[in-house]
Amino acid sequence: MKKLLIAAVIGALSSTMMLAATDAAAQTSTTAKKETPKKPAPKHRIIKRKPNPAKEAKVDAIPEGSEHWSCAEGMQFDLKGDMARDQIVTVHWANKNYNLPRQTTTTGADRFHDAATGLDLVVIPTKAMLFSDKDSSRLADECKTVAMQQGAMAPTQANALNRNAAPAAGASAASGQ
Numbered sequence: 001m002k003k004l005l006i007a008a009v010i011g012a013l014s015s016t017m018m019l020a021a022t023d024a025a026a027q028t029s030t031t032a033k034k035e036t037p038k039k040p041a042p043k044h045r046i047i048k049r050k051p052n053p054a055k056e057a058k059v060d061a062i063p064e065g066s067e068h069w070s071c072a073e074g075m076q077f078d079l080k081g082d083m084a085r086d087q088i089v090t091v092h093w094a095n096k097n098y099n100l101p102r103q104t105t106t107t108g109a110d111r112f113h114d115a116a117t118g119l120d121l122v123v124i125p126t127k128a129m130l131f132s133d134k135d136s137s138r139l140a141d142e143c144k145t146v147a148m149q150q151g152a153m154a155p156t157q158a159n160a161l162n163r164n165a166a167p168a169a170g171a172s173a174a175s176g177q
Contacts, residue, residue, distance in 0.1 A: 060097040063090050069128060070149070072142035077130060083110050083123060084157050091121055093130065093139070108158040125153045 066080035081089030089112050091098045098119045100112035110123040118133035128143040148154055 059095045060092065062092045063097060066090070066092060067145055069143040069145055071128075071130075071140040071144075073140075075130075075140040075143070077140065077143065079121075083112075083155050088112075089121070091119065091130070093119065108156075110154075110156040110158070123154050123156050125156060125158070128154065 062078050063080035066078040068076065068078050070076050078092040079089055080092075083089060087102045088099050089102075091100055091112070098114060098117055100114045100119060100121055103111040103113045105111050110121075112121040112123075113119070113133075115133070120131040120133055122129045122131065127141070127148070129138060130140040130143065131137070132139050145152075145155075
């Protein structure tokens with residue numbers, strides 16, 4: 001019976017020691033996790049920079065004495081110059097002024113085009129159109145002045161020539177009767 005009692009005590013001690021070893025191992029792994037501190041999130045500094053006028057978009061003033069043209073889809077531009085006689089007109093488009101020299105055409109339309117900027121203004125008697133050569137797009141269409149919206153023709157060179165020629169033709173027809 002002594003042998004049985006000794007065997008039971010040894011068995012109880014060995015199982016207790018195994019549980020203690022397992023608990024110690026578990027505690028070691030959890031404390032190891034707790035001991036490794038997490039890195040704090042980096043603090044991002046927000047720096048407010050002063051505006052740099054050289055990098056900001058240049059905004060040109062609308063030329064004084066220019067005529068306003070309203071276009072389809074809410075587009076608009078201002079034009080300074082006499083299309084009937086000036087060789088260069090100034091177009092104020094997208095907050096910039098563009099000096100566009102006259103181009104000769106065979107169609108009777110007035111065309112003002114600047115190859116350096118790619119801006120191209122074509123005016124026919126009933127409307128004006130603004131194009132960009134850089135990406136081959138139509139920037140504005142169906143552009144008209146207030147007078148054109150009320151039925152007048154565009155102030156083009158061809159229309160000015162026709163107006164000046166009309167009285168002379170009428171006078172010669174009157175003298176021929």
